[in-house]
Amino acid sequence: MGKPTMADVAAHAGVSRALVSLVMRDSPKVSPQRRAAVRKAAAELGYSPHVMARALASRTSTVVGVMVNDLRNAFFADVVEGLDAAAQAAGFDLILNTGGRVPAREGNALRSLLSFRPAGIVLLSPVVPAAEIEAAARQCPVVLVSRTSRLGGVDTVNDDGEAGSALAVEHLIGLGHRRIAHLDGGGAAGAAARRRGFRRAMRARGLEPIVVRSEHTDTAGEKAVQELLSGYHRTGLPTALLAGNDFNAVGAISALTENGLRVPEDVSVVGYDNTSLASLRHLCLTTVDQPRTEMGRLALEALLERVRGERTEPVRHLLHPSLVVRNTTARHRDEDQEAGR
Amino acid sequence: MGKPTMADVAAHAGVSRALVSLVMRDSPKVSPQRRAAVRKAAAELGYSPHVMARALASRTSTVVGVMVNDLRNAFFADVVEGLDAAAQAAGFDLILNTGGRVPAREGNALRSLLSFRPAGIVLLSPVVPAAEIEAAARQCPVVLVSRTSRLGGVDTVNDDGEAGSALAVEHLIGLGHRRIAHLDGGGAAGAAARRRGFRRAMRARGLEPIVVRSEHTDTAGEKAVQELLSGYHRTGLPTALLAGNDFNAVGAISALTENGLRVPEDVSVVGYDNTSLASLRHLCLTTVDQPRTEMGRLALEALLERVRGERTEPVRHLLHPSLVVRNTTARHRDEDQEAGR
DNA sequence: CTGCTTGATTAGAGCGCTCTAATCTTGTAA
DNA sequence: TTACAAGATTAGAGCGCTCTAATCAAGCAG
Numbered sequence: 001m002g003k004p005t006m007a008d009v010a011a012h013a014g015v016s017r018a019l020v021s022l023v024m025r026d027s028p029k030v031s032p033q034r035r036a037a038v039r040k041a042a043a044e045l046g047y048s049p050h051v052m053a054r055a056l057a058s059r060t061s062t063v064v065g066v067m068v069n070d071l072r073n074a075f076f077a078d079v080v081e082g083l084d085a086a087a088q089a090a091g092f093d094l095i096l097n098t099g100g101r102v103p104a105r106e107g108n109a110l111r112s113l114l115s116f117r118p119a120g121i122v123l124l125s126p127v128v129p130a131a132e133i134e135a136a137a138r139q140c141p142v143v144l145v146s147r148t149s150r151l152g153g154v155d156t157v158n159d160d161g162e163a164g165s166a167l168a169v170e171h172l173i174g175l176g177h178r179r180i181a182h183l184d185g186g187g188a189a190g191a192a193a194r195r196r197g198f199r200r201a202m203r204a205r206g207l208e209p210i211v212v213r214s215e216h217t218d219t220a221g222e223k224a225v226q227e228l229l230s231g232y233h234r235t236g237l238p239t240a241l242l243a244g245n246d247f248n249a250v251g252a253i254s255a256l257t258e259n260g261l262r263v264p265e266d267v268s269v270v271g272y273d274n275t276s277l278a279s280l281r282h283l284c285l286t287t288v289d290q291p292r293t294e295m296g297r298l299a300l301e302a303l304l305e306r307v308r309g310e311r312t313e314p315v316r317h318l319l320h321p322s323l324v325v326r327n328t329t330a331r332h333r334d335e336d337q338e339a340g341r
Numbered sequence: 342m343g344k345p346t347m348a349d350v351a352a353h354a355g356v357s358r359a360l361v362s363l364v365m366r367d368s369p370k371v372s373p374q375r376r377a378a379v380r381k382a383a384a385e386l387g388y389s390p391h392v393m394a395r396a397l398a399s400r401t402s403t404v405v406g407v408m409v410n411d412l413r414n415a416f417f418a419d420v421v422e423g424l425d426a427a428a429q430a431a432g433f434d435l436i437l438n439t440g441g442r443v444p445a446r447e448g449n450a451l452r453s454l455l456s457f458r459p460a461g462i463v464l465l466s467p468v469v470p471a472a473e474i475e476a477a478a479r480q481c482p483v484v485l486v487s488r489t490s491r492l493g494g495v496d497t498v499n500d501d502g503e504a505g506s507a508l509a510v511e512h513l514i515g516l517g518h519r520r521i522a523h524l525d526g527g528g529a530a531g532a533a534a535r536r537r538g539f540r541r542a543m544r545a546r547g548l549e550p551i552v553v554r555s556e557h558t559d560t561a562g563e564k565a566v567q568e569l570l571s572g573y574h575r576t577g578l579p580t581a582l583l584a585g586n587d588f589n590a591v592g593a594i595s596a597l598t599e600n601g602l603r604v605p606e607d608v609s610v611v612g613y614d615n616t617s618l619a620s621l622r623h624l625c626l627t628t629v630d631q632p633r634t635e636m637g638r639l640a641l642e643a644l645l646e647r648v649r650g651e652r653t654e655p656v657r658h659l660l661h662p663s664l665v666v667r668n669t670t671a672r673h674r675d676e677d678q679e680a681g682r
Numbered sequence: 683c684t685g686c687t688t689g690a691t692t693a694g695a696g697c698g699c700t701c702t703a704a705t706c707t708t709g710t711a712a
Numbered sequence: 713t714t715a716c717a718a719g720a721t722t723a724g725a726g727c728g729c730t731c732t733a734a735t736c737a738a739g740c741a742g
Contacts, residue, residue, distance in 0.1 A: 003458065005727090005728060005729085006728060006729065015691080015692090016692045016693075017692085017693095017729085018691070018692055018694095018731085019690090019691060019692075021729070021730060021731090022690095022691090022730095024729095025730085029689070029690065029691090030690075030691085031689090031691090034690080034691085046476075048456050049456060049728085049729075050397075050456065050458055050727090050728055050729065051457050051458075052396050052397055052457060052729090053397050053697090053728035053729040053730090054728080054729055054730075055697090055729090056393055056394055056397055056697050056698065056699085056727090056728080056729070056730090057696080057697055057729040057730040057731080058697085058729075058730050058731085059697065059730085061393075063436075070422075071412065071418040071419075071421055071422050071425075072418050072419060072617075074413065074415070077413050077415075078412075080412055080437075081411075081412050084412075084437070084439050085439075087438075088439075088453075093436055093438065093453060093457070094436065094437050094438060095404075095434055095435065095436045096421075096425070096435050096436070096437045097425055097428075097429065097434065097435060098425050098426075098429075108429075109429075111389065112429075112434060115389050115391065115392045116392050116434070117344065117392075117393065135387075139344055218621050219622060222622060247617075247621070250623045251621075251622060253623065254622055254623040276413075276588075280559050280588070280591055280618075281559055281560060281563060281592060282559065282591045282592065282594065282595040282624075283623075346699085347698060347699065348698080356721080356722090357721065357722045357723080358699085358722085358723095359700085359701085359721070359723080359724095360720085360721060360722075362699070362700060362701090363720095363721090366700090370719070370720065370721090372719085375720080375721085390698085390699075391697090391698055391699065394697070394698035394699040394700090394727090395698080395699055395700075396699090397698080397699070397726095397727050397728065397729085398699040398700040398701080398726080398727055399700050399701085399727085400700085400727065
């Protein structure tokens with residue numbers, strides 16, 4: 001059972017433990033013969049260094065702690081993929097746990113990660129109080145994804161939700177739409193920025209922003225559209241909708257269709273997140289895409305910069321979203337073009 | 342920067358390091374006064390034990406290695422959630438990496454996990470050769486999820502794909518369908534079992550199984566239906582479809598609708614996996630659900646049983662799927678009830 | 683042949699913890 | 713008072729590695 005240790009390899013190769021250590025770390029100051037001999041011995045015994053012992057002795061960790069609140073959320077899964085890819089490339093390993101968006105649980109998760117004395121920690125959309133984050137940042141570099149922070153020792157990686165909404169609004173205006181409504185995401189992560197971006201983009205074009213309170217689910221999207229339909233005279237209805245996310249958009253489309261309104265002929269709909277849902281040929285949803293994997297990569301890079309001591313000032317990454325135009329948006333019918341104003 | 346160590350706490354509390362160690366591990370053989378004093382000192386210094394040092398000294402690991410080939414796949418994300426929940430409850434931590442379903446990368450990932458000398462390893466649908474798995478199993482307990490194995494030292498947790506297909510077939514037959522086609526998943530993980538289950542269930546009822554080669558994507562589902570439509574006379578068409586997974590089902594539904602066939606009035610469709618997709622009110626897909634989180638929980642439990650030495654014979658969990666009936670399946674119209682035979 | 687430089691190798695301490703065995707306290711029975 | 717068991721505490725070795733400083737070997741100028 002017991003794996004071979006460095007001493008075993010040293011004995012087998014007829015050298016000292018220190019030499020084995022040097023070879024395992026690819027030190028240049030080892031003669032080719034010795035190197036080969038040690039390599040051979042290691043291979044024969046199936047030896048590989050004990051990462052934890054190494055971390056302890058070298059006082060440097062190759063472990064990065066990652067706390068995610070929900071892996072089922074495709075957004076986080078993608079970010080973790082990006083983190084993992086970058087970590088593997090840099091020779092780091094991820095230790096991962098979930099906080100479920102519950103402050104107490106997240107606190108435990110964070111403490112658990114810290115007890116590994118990791119090289120750094122990445123927190124995905126955490127809800128723990130800033131004080132706890134600050135405390136963690138005193139122990140190791142901390143990077144926040146999808147959460148802003150003013151803390152000096154903490155880097156952040158966010159998608160530019162405002163810009164994403166603006167992108168969608170510009171697209172719709174470009175198609176001739178003027179009455180555009182946003183079904184917002186309430187208190188969900190990132191919803192505030194999307195809402196803000198929508199309002200600003202509309203006002204910047206001299207249009208009145210219509211915001212309907214909703215949530216990031218399909219049923220909420222349906223309900224929001226029902227409200228919209230009952231609250232407006234048919235002629236004054238928005239001709240385009242910017243949903244809070246893709247699920248919400250799907251719900252909205254359902255409700256529109258059930259009420260005899262065709263998408264995109266009668267109403268254009270834009271989603272947000274570009275989930276696997278959106279690309280289904282069944283839906284072909286126009287939506288806003290965030291570079292999620294890239295966010296993970298950048299987060300790990302920011303961490304490594306601090307680990308290597310290359311930087312001490314905080315960095316604030318704000319990633320540009322892009323619009324993926326599919327089949328749920330179309331040019332506004334000209335008939336009542338100016339009637340609504 | 343440097344976190345306090347056990348010696349710091351000992352000095353601060355005026356006791357020995359060993360006593361601190363006992364308190365941190367909740368040993369009963371410590372007097373209440375000392376315990377309180379140590380606890381207080383630890384709190385004041387913000388001390389928490391170094392997991393890696395502990396693992397090294399105690400020769401027992403509280404780390405479980407998890408290799409997943411793709412987190413974007415909701416199936417694996419759910420299993421990892423289950424693993425994490427069970428691990429947290431048992432005081433274990435997950436170290437996670439991805440293999441991308443590429444044997445060489447998976448090999449690296451596996452080696453990387455082993456170098457932590459983990460308590461055990463969970464492999465989610467790995468493609469590495471059995472020999473590598475066997476080698477890993479000699480070093481620590483290994484549990485395979487979504488992959489069968491005959492290895493004696495390896496536990497497995499699988500969903501019963503055959504049973505799932507049978508469930509769907511029985512449901513459809515109960516609705517009066519007799520001409521039922523399966524759009525299979527080709528070489529995808531689990532596809533073979535689903536296909537087999539379909540064939541057996543059909544034959545057991547004296548019906549001829551129709552299998553159309555497809556894949557686990559929506560576009561493949563569309564194509565499969567197109568083939569089906571062009572290959573059969575309208576009257577001889579299957580009246581029900583069992584798709585390889587939910588994505589495939591969505592594609593199939595799109596193609597059916599485009600060809601003027603209504604779901605479920607003209608053709609019933611059953612998906613597989615019960616992804617978030619299926620529950621969308623827009624689709625309301627009847628589908629087969631696997632207890633994914635439960636699979637993760639069971640996998641970790643199996644691991645812990647071995648860690649605790651409670652069991653040495655391998656265990657083979659085969660979880661029962663269940664059918665989630667929604668709106669894409671309906672009673673077969675009676676008109677040509679017996680005509681097809 | 684000596685002294686010195688350079689490069690290769692090794693001894694040994696130490697990372698922060700656990701664990702065994704020894705030591706120190708008490709309380710209590712003789 | 714002594715003896716001893718039982719409980720509480722601690723000294724010290726060791727987990728598998730790294731790292732510093734010391735040692736060793738070889739080459740070469742003087």
